[in-house]
Amino acid sequence: MIIRNARIFTNDADNHYYETGFIQIQDGLITQVGAGEGPADPEVIDAKGKIMLPGLINLHNHIYSALSRGVYLPKHNPNNFLEILEGMWWNLDRNLDNPLVALSARATYYECIKNGVTTIFDHHASFSDVLGSLETIAKESRQAGMRSCLCFEVTDRYGKDKSKQSIDENLQFIEEVRQDGRDDLRALFGLHASFTLDDETLADISRRLPEEVGTHFHLSEGIDDEIHAQELGTTPLRRLIEHGLVKPNSLAIHGIHLGDDDFSLLKDTGAAVIHNPQSNMGNAVGYCPVLKFLGHDIPVGLGTDGYTQDMIETARIAALMMRHENKNPRTGWVEPYDMLLQTNAELATKHFGLTLGRLEAGAGADLILLDYVPYTPFGGDNLSGHLHFGMNGAMVSDTMAKGQWLMRDRQVLTIDEADLVAEASAAAEGLWEEMKK
Known part of the structure; x- marks a missing residue:
């Protein structure tokens, strides 16, 4: 052709x-x-x-959030980020089973295609059906014709049985991708965040995770992550590093509330930071100090946190946010678009081997x-x-x-729009009713 x-x-x-x-x-x-x-x-x-x-490439997505668009929860009136998580996103992820995951993936891939996104790195959670959920997404990815790097977030917030299932789901999918060998699927190991993982679980992951496999984790998105780590006498980043879970091929998402020493620590790991500007503003959690990361030669890529699939708009918001936060109109003309076009390309190339x-x-x-x-x-x-x-x-x-x-x-061409709208709309109504209980 x-x-x-x-x-x-x-x-x-x-x-x-x-x-x-x-x-x-x-x-x-x-x-x-x-x-x-x-x-x-x-x-x-x-x-x-x-x-x-x-x-285009999205380095941090949340397929599981797709069916939440437009939901109204009368009892949900959050005052802070933790209440947003508890009332909305954890409410959503504990009600998702694999049929709902399939529809969430199909809807996300449809919007990716419409917006010119051909590769995503997704951080998944569905605690009604942990096992098999990544394979469910992988099938939708291939049907849509996309490239996807997938993981399942491990957390202790639902107890040890669920955290062990989540570890198993990651490791099983990592092995499936290795055996498959094609260049359209990759796997990382997903962690939620330091503040929802105990030392026993982190040690178990460290023991079982293959050395060459990187992690995909939320880092210091909200202040709760910092408070939890301070009570342990450490920082979220240092804690994960001490467990051997921050690697050269790891993706650290957000990185908003880091201490001064964390920047050099992160630089030494070789990991990359992924900035998600709309989500950070929407959750009122603060600003990712992009220029400070770049000043420490830490790669900074661009993601959406599931907020949108329009990566061009995301880069524009990142640019405006950078100027506003730094109170400097000279910044943001180059960096966000380098993140979108250069760093995202470099990191995707690194992970996919193509x-x-x-x-x-x-x-x-x-x-x-x-x-x-x-x-x-x-x-x-x-x-x-x-x-x-x-x-x-x-x-x-x-x-x-x-x-x-x-x-x-x-x-x-690869997803039937009419079928998707009919199935997803009906499924979302049922899901919302469960979330309101």
């Missing part, structure tokens, strides 16, 4: 931009990209001058086309300005992953 007549932003090492370019794809990989029409090919697609970007987030020979054929018509000069040197002031996920008209079209002319 060859796609011609596209305005291609490659996001490669040299930041190539082709005003009128082509991209050739074979067996799920990009074989050529460049200016002009390119070589002859039996299948030629005219992009009609649309802008082409690499498929070049992602770049349009270059040998990379996975994940790309999107956008109906954005710039009426000012546009190129590789000012893409961030157009992303910030002009573009959003709703402009994505076509989405491809693994060399297969997932959406053409805004019609999702």
